[in-house]
Amino acid sequence: MSRAVASVIVAIVSSLFLLFFLAPVAGLVSSGGARGLASLSSDRELRESLALTASTATMATLLGILGGTPIAYFLARRAFPGRAVVAALMDLPLAIPHSVAGIALLLVLGRGSALGSVMYRVGLRVAGSATGIVCAMLFVSAPLYVSAAREAFVRVDARFESVARTLGDDAWRAFRRITLPLAARGLTAAAVVMWARAVSEFGAVVILTYNPKVASVLSYDRFTSYGLSETLPVAAVLVLFAFIPLIALRALRAGGYRDAP
């Protein structure tokens, strides 16, 4: 096969591949985008759902950053017994179906569970609340943050820290003044990916908290209750909504420090 023929075949396959992703999204936005944007002013349930989605995803992302950053750092920097097990545990939620993740969370945090009943007694309801949504989003999307944050730390040569330590910084100060700024773009990108994944989460959320409805649950609800036509505006707005962090992510990845030390 000549090189020219191979190039043509590769171009056709790549175009079909891109079309496979582009066509449904473009169809959805062209069919329901205008109606969806117009309904933002009139459809209160949609507005509230989007606000709930954004706020719970943001809360889940903040919790992910808080808990995931130290784990990502230690996985990147320290060799300790069981590191592979911890890394595998962090990746596990990515491998199990999200509805199963929701069931597992319900088992631990639902009112019928020991922990859930204690939390309920102190006024902290998980299932059927925004807290439940945050838990579901955190469970399924935090592994993406930890994985990307770990990579961000790995890309920062540990010798930058070593030099900072010999220049008088203790471990925390070297982390704060050197490692964190150098990994900042990677960490921010990791947080954006986590946020985007949290926004789009359906399986775990719908099991733990059907109401109040996040956007993904609302679009499912509209589809089962009113059919495709009524779902399109909600779905189209959700697509546009998810597009914002992805553009931010591309912008972040375009920058960064050179790798050379």
Add this chain to the structure above:
Amino acid sequence: MISLQHVNARAGKFALADISFDIPQGEYGVVIGPAGAGKTTLLETIAGVVRTLSGRIMLGGDDLTSAPPEARRLGIVYQHAFLFPHLSVRENVEYGAASKHAADDVASRFGVDALANRSVESLSGGERQLVAIARALARRPEVLLLDEPFSALDPRTRNIARRVLRTLYYERRFTVLQVTHDFGEAGLLGDVAIVLDKGRIVQKGDPEQIFRKPASPYIADFLGAENVFAGIARPIRAEAPDWVAGNEHEFVRHAVAFTTGSLTFYALGDVVPGPAHAVIRAEEVSLSVEPSMSSVQNQFRGKILEIVPAGALSRVTVDASGTPIVAAVTARSVRELALSVGSEVVAGFKATAVHLC
């Protein structure tokens, strides 16, 4: 001072084993060894970046074996500068500096004060390295650890950096331990040399001594000795009286005949009879057209196999009865003796030039 006593350390799969040496206060130590010998790990162990598993590390008279890096009063400069890329040149030099004055002083000495407001990413490799050295010295460390800091520099910048560092070293008399591949540099700079291989010290001492008397053929080879011969050593005390050039007393005690291939030459040394290695530096081998009447007892006629010009000296390989002997002679000698490949010459070296190991 730097004093290590039976230090064992591990970095990943690499281990340092039973490392012991002393660099007295204000002296300049050099660590030499092939790639993967553990030179950087050794510096990082002294810096406290790599944990010491056992043994003691004394710096400035204090036992700092378990002290964190920030408490060790030292500076480290890696082969790559590791300047903090999110900070300007000025901020890098001032990072951890003893004072702003100290930072300004070293910055101006190394000529990086003009770069103060530049971003690190805009610097050349040489400029980066100068900033890294200035940054380490601005802290006024008692111990300076240098991991091949000049290897990335062009010859001019390297000379400037060496000169400024040397000046500061004489002024402040901090203790230095420098890793280098270049034994010429080690001989030029070092008061104490440590030869490292596979995580162990294989020889230590005065650089000149190590250069002249490597402890093993491997070290001799690593240090660039061109003539390393495997053979049989045979003490010849009984036969000594017929060969008395120079110090007769010494000769009688240590005269050795060394046979390699079909060549036998004389040496001085304390060796057990049997297999050994003889090391002769090419600079110790002289060439002449005819055998000379001199104290040079080892003289072998042979044909020139190769002449390799290398700067002011040429490496001339002579086939002496099947054994190649390399001599380093000046280009002028090559001209005056009309040396050419295939011509016959006499290669000679004194018994004292032969090191047996």
